[in-house]
Amino acid sequence: MKKFVYIFIVLFTLSWGCNDANFLDREPTNILIDDQIWGDNSLILSVVADLYDRIPEFQTISNWWNYADFDEGFGSAFGDYWRHKNSDWGYGEWAINWKDYYKLMREVNLFIQKADSELTDDLQTADKARFVAEGRFIRASIYFEMVKRMGGVPLILEPLTYDFGGDPSYLEYPRSKESEIYDFVINELEAIKNDLPNDVNVKGRATKGLVLAMQARAAIYAGSIAKYGATTPNVSLPGGEVGIPASMADGYYTKALSAAEELINSGTYALYNKKENLAENFTNLFLDKSGNTEVIFVKDYKLQSGKVQPFTVQNQPWSSAEDLEGGRLNPSLNLVQSFELLDNTFSTFETNTSEGDYVYYNSPKDIFAGRDARLEGTIIIPGSKFKGKELDIWAGYIDADGNITTGSTYGQRKHFPTEADPEIPVVGYDGPIDELEFSAQTGFYCRKFMDTATGSGQRGLNSEVWWVRYRLSEVYLNAAEAAFELGNTTKAADYLNVVRRRAGFTTDLTAADMSFDRIVHERKVELAFEGHILWDMKRWRLAHIVWNGESVELTNNPEKADEVSNRIFALWPYKYYAPESPNHGKYIFKEVLPRVVTNADRFRLGNYYSEINDETVNNNNLIIKNPNQN
Amino acid sequence: MKTKFKLIILVVAMAGLFASCDYDNYDEPGxxxxxxxxxxxxxxxxxxxxxxxxxxxxxxxxxxxxxxxxxxxxxxxxxxxxxxxxxxxxxxxxxxxxxxxxxxxxxxxxxxxxxxxxxxxxxxPYFMIRNSQFSVSGSNVTATFQAEKIITDAGAKNIERVNFYINKTQFVDFRSSSNVASVEIGGGDITNPASISMTLTVPELVPAQNYVYARVGIKIQGVEDMIFSPVQKVDL
The missing domain is CATH 2.60.40.1120 (Carboxypeptidase-like, regulatory domain)
Structure with missing residues (x-):
């Protein structure tokens, strides 16, 4: 009997326990499930925000050192001197990490699939369309980033899943043609154009303006690869994975021009013009977050949110640094001398007279007078201010016989001019001092993107200045380039002049002034430190000419696109000490090669498209390697 | 007894380790x-x-x-x-x-x-450099050589430029950190490829040395790598 009671109790417990079918079916507390996310606008926004954040980039303000990879900037920090001692770039440089990029791509494809499915049917139609369009925008951006680095890549437009059937070969995709990837990007952007808001105040998310700007950029890249790729026939693959036929150039240029003009003529955006002082205006265009009509797309930062960037901490002038670091990025003389005079002519800096005497300047700033306002907007020159504080850039005293008295630390004091005299500083607090990190070893500091807010130079605070990915000025330059390549020099000059007037040029360029050199030069000075230089030099097939590895002196023709510029030069001010001379106390300048710069950069043909490593080829035998490498 | 046992285990273990090392390793390439x-x-x-x-x-x-x-x-x-x-x-x-x-x-x-x-x-090769000779007079070094076109069929290519490099070390090419002097002639300026002559002035060398290494090279149009003459030590 007792036995039956036990059996009954057990049976009862079991059946009762199973009675509630939902007992084990609990909502997880550590993750959000599909139904929760896809019904809620703000949750979908946070998913897409994460994807925006992960769009790959190369040179940005969160990795200043990449600005020192080419001839624009010098890395004034011990850990970065190798950049100027190296000659070759590795073939794998700038390559995509195959695994990471396609993992991200799968997530984006999943996002698009889900945003487009019945999961989001409860959203308003416009919201749903916007999220799908944003996903497709992010996917197009990533493919654009990939094609810039690798040429054609496998074009995968849906999330791939392995069936564990033992044969993964159905997941192997061959590389598309380079032109097919560019076509995909351009067409995809065309398709989503009208699903996105056309709002100048939306900066961090995709807008119609952004789509047009990116279309113009992608098309101009493809067009120039088609046109200038003809000069480097070795940089191509027979299957078109690398290289675009020259016959396609005009089509892309036409597309670039029409997309850029659609954006310009829409009137949604306007060049930033808030300040009287044009240099200050140019600086502020990157700092001003309220009512900025020029900026189209940014990566935004916010103080005390955890999402801040250290560019100002890392690069603030040493003399006024708010923390124990700064001064890392020193713009090169190569870049500084590219800023032209306001009468539309070019000139290198006048350090010596034709008789060989020095040229004496009352203020160190005088040598830079009469130039493009963007010079002071982009670069902190000797004698200028940052955050209201005067900079102290001078390399020492030089006497009438050419003897130099200088120090080895910031603002070092010595008995000068004789041992009997009291100690005075014999070198600026900002240097320049060879091989002293954080000093302005080229004689210059960077101003673009440098936050002027108090505290932005402290490690504990950092800066919330945003990283500008697209802005209207570049669209004008793209329009000018496309028009020029299509033979419409009048239109090209018109668009170029819009940008140049904002920089203080009062005499317009005429159609006859237009040349390829002009186009290249304008991008160089307008878009310095905005992450364009590598891609521009690659697409024009100028990289192996300008960075050819031969040590030559600094060019005297900064206006020419194909002048060699592969070592970083510096311009150092000295105080002239000769009490009996009328020039006593004035400044003279010397062009020097920083001691750290021991080798000239050399861009090989195999660098045009980064190496696909053997691991990737072994994993997918359909992948063809890029040319001119091993 | 216990210690002895431990010792035996130790010896066996070590013997095993040593023996297995031998077994695990591949021969080095030879x-x-x-x-x-x-x-x-x-x-x-x-x-x-x-x-x-x-x-x-x-x-x-x-x-x-x-x-x-x-x-x-x-x-x-x-x-x-x-x-x-x-x-x-x-x-x-x-x-x-x-x-x-x-x-x-x-x-x-x-x-x-x-x-x-x-x-x-x-x-x-597209070209060969023949009979390269280097002669010294004062601080000038003159190189004379012939550029012989080897490939003359449809795949033929022309000379883009010829370079004459002088280096303090035996490694002489366009890699320039230790190049002391170089001179270049554009391909179009070469009148007679069978007799090319180039002259360089050797600057003062720091630290002083009374010899340099020299060679000439041809850059061929559309080919990235240059072809050179053998390196020659030149006594000044």
Missing amino acids: SFLEGNIVYNGEAINVSSKDVSFQLWEPGWQKSYPINVEVAQDGSYSSLLFDAQYKLVIPSNQGPWRTKINSESGSDTIYVNLNGNKKLDIEVE
Whole structure:
């Protein structure tokens, strides 16, 4: 009997326990499930925000050192001197990490699939369309980033899943043609154009303006690869994975021009013009977050949110640094001398007279007078201010016989001019001092993107200045380039002049002034430190000419696109000490090669498209390697 | 007793460790494959660290090439395991065209390595530099040489420029950190390729040395790698 009671109790417990079918079916507390996310606008926004954040980039303000990879900037920090001692770039440089990029791509494809499915049917139609369009925008951006680095890549437009059937070969995709990837990007952007808001105040998310700007950029890249790729026939693959036929150039240029003009003529955006002082205006265009009509797309930062960037901490002038670091990025003389005079002519800096005497300047700033306002907007020159504080850039005293008295630390004091005299500083607090990190070893500091807010130079605070990915000025330059390549020099000059007037040029360029050199030069000075230089030099097939590895002196023709510029030069001010001379106390300048710069950069043909490593080829035998490498 | 037992275990363990070390290890590679890149038996001089070819060993699940660098005098040397290799010069490597190998029917060369082996790789350069001579007068060094066009069929290419380099060290090419002087003639300015003459002034050398190394090179249009004359030591 007792036995039956036990059996009954057990049976009862079991059946009762199973009675509630939902007992084990609990909502997880550590993750959000599909139904929760896809019904809620703000949750979908946070998913897409994460994807925006992960769009790959190369040179940005969160990795200043990449600005020192080419001839624009010098890395004034011990850990970065190798950049100027190296000659070759590795073939794998700038390559995509195959695994990471396609993992991200799968997530984006999943996002698009889900945003487009019945999961989001409860959203308003416009919201749903916007999220799908944003996903497709992010996917197009990533493919654009990939094609810039690798040429054609496998074009995968849906999330791939392995069936564990033992044969993964159905997941192997061959590389598309380079032109097919560019076509995909351009067409995809065309398709989503009208699903996105056309709002100048939306900066961090995709807008119609952004789509047009990116279309113009992608098309101009493809067009120039088609046109200038003809000069480097070795940089191509027979299957078109690398290289675009020259016959396609005009089509892309036409597309670039029409997309850029659609954006310009829409009137949604306007060049930033808030300040009287044009240099200050140019600086502020990157700092001003309220009512900025020029900026189209940014990566935004916010103080005390955890999402801040250290560019100002890392690069603030040493003399006024708010923390124990700064001064890392020193713009090169190569870049500084590219800023032209306001009468539309070019000139290198006048350090010596034709008789060989020095040229004496009352203020160190005088040598830079009469130039493009963007010079002071982009670069902190000797004698200028940052955050209201005067900079102290001078390399020492030089006497009438050419003897130099200088120090080895910031603002070092010595008995000068004789041992009997009291100690005075014999070198600026900002240097320049060879091989002293954080000093302005080229004689210059960077101003673009440098936050002027108090505290932005402290490690504990950092800066919330945003990283500008697209802005209207570049669209004008793209329009000018496309028009020029299509033979419409009048239109090209018109668009170029819009940008140049904002920089203080009062005499317009005429159609006859237009040349390829002009186009290249304008991008160089307008878009310095905005992450364009590598891609521009690659697409024009100028990289192996300008960075050819031969040590030559600094060019005297900064206006020419194909002048060699592969070592970083510096311009150092000295105080002239000769009490009996009328020039006593004035400044003279010397062009020097920083001691750290021991080798000239050399861009090989195999660098045009980064190496696909053997691991990737072994994993997918359909992948063809890029040319001119091993 | 207990200690003895422990000792025995220790000895056995150590014996095992030592024995297994022997068992685990592969023999190190022991065969040299060496030779020159040649045209009609004459070594082709190139710039250092720029030209290389690949050895593939078929039969493995994943394939990774062994890259073999060609030295500036055109020689190469690689220490390898004995195996059957396929030797491939990738396209656009070196100032030459590869030759079709009769055995493989393509430009692949089968290399059956079994002990040390000498292998000269025959290629067809676009140009050869002949009779390069360097003469000194004062601090001037003059180079004279002939540029002989080897490929004259449809694949022929022209000279883009010729360069004359002087270096303090034996490594003489456009890599310039230790180049002391160089001079260049554009391809269009060469009147007689059979007699090219270039003169350089050697600047004061710091620290002083009374010799330099010199050679001349030809940059061929559309070919990345230059072809050079042999390096020659020049006493000043």
